[in-house]
Amino acid sequence: MIVQVNDLPNFKNKALQWASSFDAICYLDSNSFDDPYGKFDTLIAVGAKAELTAYSGNAFDELETFRKNNRGWITGFFGYDLKNEVENLSSQNADYLQFPDLYFFAPLHLIVIKGNNAEIVSDHTNEVLKQIDQQGLVSQPATNEVRLQARFTKQEYIDAVESIREHINRGDIYVTNFCQEFYAENVHIDPLSAFLQLNTISPNPFSTFFKWRDNYIIGASPERFLAKRGNKLISQPIKGTAKRNKDLTADELVKQQLRNHPKELQENVMVVDLVRNDLTKSAKPGTVKAEDLFGIYSFRHLHQMISTVVCELQDGLSAIQAIKNCFPMGSMTGAPKVSAMQLMEQYERSKRGVYSGAVGYFSADDDFDFNVVIRSLLYNAGLRYLSFHAGSAITYHAEAEKEYEECLLKAKAILEVLGG
Template structure:
């Protein structure tokens, strides 16, 4: 069934409200960003007629089998800690969220939105449409307070605080230790991440997502529900997409705060475009992504389509490069993902050494953060984001979490890297009732 609702925005909110009672929900929204590789503006997959839940060991193999058995639309996520299956690594840090390492489902109901047109795929699309139209969009206030040694945030309505795994000085000291490894040549660049978290929180995940998507509308926005666990994301980054035989990766490295004055904002963009440290970060990760794609590419097809592109979002400018290749005929879509996982922008170089070191210096498991959420389509194309700028929530335990990170290079200044982390957390902290 194809329809043209009078108001697409309200339809999407009602559809997600209706979907949220199911145990399996995947909502992907481009927020009207222009993207030559997108198949749709919004995808809403609801209810699992088949599903696979897997943990490190044979997770990719299980997904390969599941994909063969379900060749239509499937949606799901990969946790960052699948690195332990791809490489000889381990994760011993605490995990308060309890997501599986991999989860995918073949939906009972599917909504595909392109422009003003909505396609509803279901056994009884008319009944589904009526249920959606009778849904109400009730966005209630929901906020928490954040307090750590270096972030002053308050909320008059809720007396619970988010804690940080690192105080400012602890973070600065750790960055200096990491720079020591860079000076010794152990690594060239890494992505060092810290977690903000709270226990025993009661929030409305749908409300939080609506607010986050309003404050920070990004091209890879995500609401994902797995039973009692939620992913509420405002990611600007694509990990990997497949279009026909073409693979596309668009790593982000380089961040600058937007300014209200247009002339000043333009100067900020130009400074980002020419900043030696940001250019160094970006080109290092581009080289890493090129190397990852080589594992899946036809010989001689890996190339950089766009180097150091500057893209503007609500709160920040980002430096994004585009790397592509032609997929070898004998490799499956799942194998192509495994060959590039985890994404280079969230690891560092050399990749394995950087992941080992970050496992040592970070104080919690990344889990879904630094992983990917996305879909496989019936033509065996796929598209997966990078899980950043994202809240994660276990509604049974009330554990609420988000990570932020920044690239550490030889030229990194620890205090500035800490400020960049807070800049990346700005939208989430606004949603949670805080100010920086």
């Protein structure tokens, strides 16, 4: 069933309100960003007619089997610690959220919105539309007052960055992504209202509201990890960040400075090389190329430097194997990739879990699209534990104080939602 939607914001709000009563929801919103690779403006997958929960060890193989048994749309996430299945790595840091490493579900109901048309895919389309129409609108509450704590003091963070730079000086690694966790214990939030508030403050092209039972991913990601369109793979790593200026002339200058900043260019070209190398594992020989290098994209609070790397998929290689070959995404690891992940396991103080992982979908035609889980709140309502991470790239030229400020800049929208 395809219906024309006259008031799209209200329809999406009501559809989310209706969906929130189910144990499994995946809501993906492009927020009207222009994306040549986007299949839709908004996707809402609701209810699980089949689901897979898996942990690092054999998770990708389990997903291959699940996918063969569920050939339509499926949605879900990959946790960062699947790195231990891809490479000979381990995770010893504490896991406070206790999310699985992988979760996917085949939805009972699917709503695909493009323009003003909403396609409802369900065995009960009329009932779905009726229940959505009957919903009241979800209001955004006053700012949540959450008492946040940090795993690092500012000085501890600065000391850790200086130690990491010593590894770079010795040639152990070239670049890494060092992340810190901010968290709150014994806390209650309204996840849906928090998402609506975050999506208003920071509307981004890969925004996510994901729920399975008492666990939530509330995301405002600007970054695409990997997409498949036909036989083409697309990755769009972000490296390079600058704070926006309210004055238009000054803001344009900020963009030019970002585009020509030696450190930001160095970070970006390093991750492009890493992504090119990852894609080579899945590509037809000679097809890996940078389609767009050092592109500057503007968001509500930030300008970001984003490059687009593409290739043609090898014949006979499964979509899931292509994801495994690139996982985790280079923008969240460093180079050399394995050495950087090993080193960050030593310096970081909590398990990343879904942060640095990916949320997205496989469509009925076997295309897929997954974001990078950044700028995201993770919440376990059963444990009453709330968490978000922020990270930045550490290179030889990194200044620890500025890297700390960049972490706070990236967390600005989340901090606003949480009242801090």
